[in-house]
Amino acid sequence: MTPTITAFEASPDRGRGMARDMRVRWALEEVGQPYDVRLVSFAEMKQPAHLAVQPFGQIPSYEEGDLAIFETGAIVLRIAETHKGLLPENEAGRARAISWIFAALNTVEPPLVDIQFATLFERDKPWAAERLAMIQERARKPLGFLSKRLGEAEWLDGEFSAGDLMMAGVLFRSKPSGLIDEHKNLAAYVARAEARPAFRRAFADQLEVFKAAEAKGLSSAPPR
Amino acid sequence: MTPTITAFEASPDRGRGMARDMRVRWALEEVGQPYDVRLVSFAEMKQPAHLAVQPFGQIPSYEEGDLAIFETGAIVLRIAETHKGLLPENEAGRARAISWIFAALNTVEPPLVDIQFATLFERDKPWAAERLAMIQERARKPLGFLSKRLGEAEWLDGEFSAGDLMMAGVLFRSKPSGLIDEHKNLAAYVARAEARPAFRRAFADQLEVFKAAEAKGLSSAPPR
Numbered sequence: 001m002t003p004t005i006t007a008f009e010a011s012p013d014r015g016r017g018m019a020r021d022m023r024v025r026w027a028l029e030e031v032g033q034p035y036d037v038r039l040v041s042f043a044e045m046k047q048p049a050h051l052a053v054q055p056f057g058q059i060p061s062y063e064e065g066d067l068a069i070f071e072t073g074a075i076v077l078r079i080a081e082t083h084k085g086l087l088p089e090n091e092a093g094r095a096r097a098i099s100w101i102f103a104a105l106n107t108v109e110p111p112l113v114d115i116q117f118a119t120l121f122e123r124d125k126p127w128a129a130e131r132l133a134m135i136q137e138r139a140r141k142p143l144g145f146l147s148k149r150l151g152e153a154e155w156l157d158g159e160f161s162a163g164d165l166m167m168a169g170v171l172f173r174s175k176p177s178g179l180i181d182e183h184k185n186l187a188a189y190v191a192r193a194e195a196r197p198a199f200r201r202a203f204a205d206q207l208e209v210f211k212a213a214e215a216k217g218l219s220s221a222p223p224r
Numbered sequence: 225m226t227p228t229i230t231a232f233e234a235s236p237d238r239g240r241g242m243a244r245d246m247r248v249r250w251a252l253e254e255v256g257q258p259y260d261v262r263l264v265s266f267a268e269m270k271q272p273a274h275l276a277v278q279p280f281g282q283i284p285s286y287e288e289g290d291l292a293i294f295e296t297g298a299i300v301l302r303i304a305e306t307h308k309g310l311l312p313e314n315e316a317g318r319a320r321a322i323s324w325i326f327a328a329l330n331t332v333e334p335p336l337v338d339i340q341f342a343t344l345f346e347r348d349k350p351w352a353a354e355r356l357a358m359i360q361e362r363a364r365k366p367l368g369f370l371s372k373r374l375g376e377a378e379w380l381d382g383e384f385s386a387g388d389l390m391m392a393g394v395l396f397r398s399k400p401s402g403l404i405d406e407h408k409n410l411a412a413y414v415a416r417a418e419a420r421p422a423f424r425r426a427f428a429d430q431l432e433v434f435k436a437a438e439a440k441g442l443s444s445a446p447p448r
Contacts, residue, residue: 071326102295110334127351
């Protein structure tokens with residue numbers, strides 16, 4: 001059965017691959033699973049029909065027959081569990097790959113998202129620079145441990161897995177912070193991820209959606 | 225095989241159930257799985273032996289034979305997958321429960337943790353109040369959606385699941401923010417979780433560890 005995901009009708013990132021559907025598209029491309037996309041406007045995201053599937057009024061969501069789930073992590077895990085190629089066959093390796101998915105989302109990403117918020121919403125404050133320096137220090141800690149663990153390896157734990165997809169997806173999204181480039185091996189890790197054909201197809205597809213929205217004159221500015 | 229988890233030798237929260245091993249203990253108590261605890265000092269957490277299991281130098285970790293994993297979310301999911309009682313038997317319900325685990329950790333928790341950081345590290349800044357108000361507004365959004373979705377239900381999606389354990393665990397930890405009490409149904413949801421015998425046993429056990437550390441004169445102040 002072909003799954004359906006949701007994505008922004010007009011992405012606020014203007015098609016730069018920052019919207020969360022990017023990771024889901026990438027996972028689906030990695031396993032060769034075709035999918036449909038239902039585009040939603042900012043207004044539709046807060047309506048009951050969408051909230052029934054995505055209780056926080058966000059994208060993406062994932063529907064497959066009578067199964068309807070939300071949260072990028074849960075969706076990528078579901079895709080990895082039901083297709084070959086994104087989780088090791090052995091139990092211990094599979095459990096470690098799942099640990100990396102959670103590490104990406106709960107340890108590495110939160111301070112990086114906080115930097116994005118600070119950059120967007122605090123930049124005009126007189127205390128912006130002082131606060132940015134504080135949050136950068138907080139974000140550097142997990143990145144330092146991650147860099148040390150990765151070392152010169154190609155991926156985090158043997159073959160490319162859903163754990164790498166999520167971790168590289170998180171780092172890719174935070175390249176504008178400048179913090180990823182402080183570790184040569186992390187920058188190279190993200191570059192390897194971006195070079196994967198599945199990543200490139202997913203990126204091209206989400207960019208296509210944005211270009212179509214722009215051609216139609218749809219606003220990509222989310223309501224505050 | 226009896227699993228072994230790691231926990232703070234002397235918890236910085238002084239045994240108030242805020243350390244992340246609490247959620248793992250709680251899950252193990254829910255499924256009736258006995259476990260061993262290896263206590264680690266702040267210095268040991270940054271040593272190679274611990275980093276081999278927990279790459280970010282944190283607690284908890286979970287070892288079971290040759291399986292060694294990290295991240296609370298991954299550990300709770302592993303416990304739920306290998307025991308009865310924390311995930312629905314049907315596939316769609318199971319996938320939704322996993323969505324709630326990720327929602328707790330990647331949508332609800334990050335802004336609440338940010339409030340904890342602001343309260344700890346920004347309180348002496350002249351801009352502390354202005355910034356706290358901003359981050360409170362950010363944290364209120366997912367809480368509002370969560371409250372609306374929960375409504376008058378006992379748990380998020382039918383029977384108590386690992387999704388409730390993680391969500392209630394996140395909310396419990398953020399009670400000091402005052403934001404949970406802004407929604408009567410969320411406060412009652414956390415109270416129901418705290419009343420569960422498994423929660424109470426887990427809480428008592430982690431408190432016992434802290435009291436023993438205090439009796440030995442161990443410092444519970446983490447190095448900055």
